Amino acid sequence: MTDRKEAARVQTSTANRISQSPFSPIEQFLRDYVVARGGAWDEIEPQVYDVLIESDLLQVAFDPEALPEHPQAQLAALGSPLVDRLLSDAGSRWNSAACYRTGVHLAPFNLEARLPRAIAVPTGATIRLERKRAMHFPLAVFWFRATFTSDQKEEVVLPIGIDLHELREVRQLEGLLAFDRLSPEPDLPLPEAPHRGAIAGYRTALAHTVRSVSPIANARRREWAGSVEKQIARMRGYYARLRDETAVSPGRIADPAAAEARLRDRRQSIDREEKLRIAELQRKADLRVEVKLIGLLTLYQPKLLLHASVVPKSGAPWPIRLVWDPQSDSIDAATCPACLQPTFHLQIGRRGLNCLQCAAR
């Protein structure tokens, strides 16, 4: 297993170097996919590959012009059965992972002095660092795919990171997701910080995502529905006028009964066409939105759990837990025990140490 991984890593780094050259994203994906599956590829000529995955040997061409010379090759292009199959396989095979962030510096400078500057406490009170403990704090990054489908189809991938310890959204994901600084093994054997679990994280993430997606969907729906309503109204008017024009047209048939029958046929035909055309339009206007989880990365980040006390002018000190994040080199906001919202301002109220709003209630 280790050997395979090592070989894969070597070939991946080779592929990465090659990616400086103009491979299409699909071609680069195929190379990396094969390596990740523990297989091998051989570029027999530009854009034509022999590929071995497990015991399956196949030939793949990225250029349709190569097919006549390589009749056994399968065409690899977006939308082709082969690429669809590989993308689908990769998407389901590697859709969740757990790993550790490495190379983290856990010795902040002068934390004691920075604490009072980070967290505001009631006038006359002081905040004091009692002790600190390095732990692995889990962060779940959820990738949701939102699909908007009508007669158009648009998909967006929305990543969102949730700190599972505090159950709040994490900003600046890009810095955390440098894959070369993620590892299956931790640098240090640290204990896992208490957390609320992936399901709770998922609900928070989904709620945030739905909040982002809803306005887009509503805007799309409004924009298109408005236009379709206009078209439908115009079409109804058109068919109504056609019916009127048919009614006033005297025709050339002498027999009144035959003329009446012809008029009836004509009207029925207009009715049928109206129904058909309006149904076509309505089908086009029906917007469906789906939000689906397509990837989950649980990332364990080494951080410091700070045990601190807020010491009032009089009375017993109030314990409080805080977290120092090496990524931002700052102390995270505290969580108000009453409303569970983040806050940098603590106040002592009737129910203990709370955020300003809860303390004032």
Place this chain on the structure above:
Amino acid sequence: MRDAQFKPRSIEEPSGRKISDESSEDGGDLMIEGDFAHRLLADDVETIWLQYLAPHRYRFQIACKPPSGAAALDIDDQSLIRQAPRCDDPMEFEVGLRAARLSTQPGFEELISLPMVREMDVLEHQTRTAVTVLRRMRGRAMLCDEVGLGKTIEAGLILSELLVRRLAKSVLIVAPPSLVAQWQGEMRRKFGIELSTHDDPTFRESGGWQKHERVIVSLHSGKREPHRSAILKRRWDVVIVDEAHHLRNRATEAWKFASEIEKQFILLLTATPVQNNLEELFNLVTLLEPGLLSTRKDFTRRFVSRGDKLTPNNVDELHALLAEVMVRNRRNNVGLQFTRRFARTLTVELGPDERALYDSVASMVRDGLSEGKAGSHLNRMTLLTLQMALGSSPAAAAAMLENLCEKSSSTARHTELKRLHEAAQGMAGGGAKAARLLRILDEFPDKMVVFTQFRATQEMLRTTLASAGHDVAVFHGGLNRMEKESAIEQFRESSRILLCTESGSEGRNLQFAHGLCNFDLPWNPMRIEQRIGRLSRIGQQRDIEVFNLVAANTIEAAVLHLLEAKLNMFELVIGEVDMILGNLDDEKEFDALVADEWAAASGADEFSARMEVLGNRLLAAKAAYFRQRTQDEKIFGNRFAPEG
């Protein structure tokens, strides 16, 4: 909790109210009663945990499920979350994530099928058109670009995008009979879309109209039974009608047929939506969106001038309505400025032997053609190809004559063919045109592409030019992909001359050269234009120099005379030749018309007279085209460019 160090002595509710001050020393159960106990057992509770406050002091915290209806837990999502991580290697996960991203389809502002387009450079106005039609017009549009700007490419892009995104599955393309094969070829080569036709041998066996999802049919066949009923019986996701001006008349079967097709997306392609009166425009638009221009009576009242059916009233209002379904790119607003072309005709007098060969073979071909199908042992296609080969070079004629000689069953014919073959073979090493080409190469100092229709001519030229010390690259349809790339690269880098057959050269960028020699002339001007199009394209910095080599008193000379004197072909822009030929009102291709005249003429003089008549038809067609252009300018002006 049983560890003394963590033993809770004080546990609070989330509100801060104490539940117990001291848990029992024996580590027994914590009893919770009253309202808080009920709260803990409520259905909406998802997670309960103890928050550490201070040594031995804890507080209960509760996380609740979201209210019903909001953010329901999807069953697939749930299994993804609850399963153990599928991989522990971040790089593998990254590949999985990339796969998910690659299979994600962005909005139409990004055309995801674009990287799959082959054999051509997609131009900016073409992508803009595709985006406009897909986004704003929701796939129902009339593409009315000026000639030569690539309406077929735009339609192919739109179709390709709908197929790749799986927004469409079934496709019906309706085209004039003469363009069916061209559409099939272009869609296959450029977009990887295979289209069936109802006359494919396997079409009916494999389910016919009800089973085939991507079909091309001529308007002529489509509107007639049994195809008409079969087409109308089902629903089509995409319908494309090329040369949609054939649907300008509402009273025709063609219009009624197009109107009755059930379709979701429809594209009408025509450079001339109006020819005789504005009602034609109304008829076309009504196919796309009934009611957009109201009823015919209402349209005429609001938008057509009394006394002049081609002059619009309320132009702004009409344009505003048309802009909902119409795109019209014009040369002057797409920034597509091709460099000029300068054509020189170099007429070569054949030597006595070559002349004699030409006359003998031409006479044999004409006799064969006039004998007709029943009397001739050679079919029309073979005879015409022989005539064209003869016009190319003795080498090409020799190769064909040898072939015919081997197949000939009649002794007298065999003897005649053998004699002609031997004569041609004796001159196969060169000829008057080859000698003239060498002189052209001396006069023209830059890179030159020399086109021929025949491999035998190409081989003869390769030998002749190499013997004269020229560095020559050779390109033809028989090369494989890498050899083709290599030939073009050789021409780009070191060779001064590229000997090229038309086959396979489409889509190759040759615009680094600006000299072109038609060593032989196809009888169809469209093919000549395609040759010039290899060099005269985006990226060409210099004017194109075209050298047309023809032997005096040959069919090619007569064709070239027609194209130059009557059509002014080399002064027209790309696409205009097609429009003018379309105005000839003839079902036949131009080369077939020339062949007919040749076959029908008893001799050179009569052939000249007949070509003169054909030339006059060309003149009339050209005049009609220019009238049409002026009229389009008046009706449409500069509106209807795509957004972006």
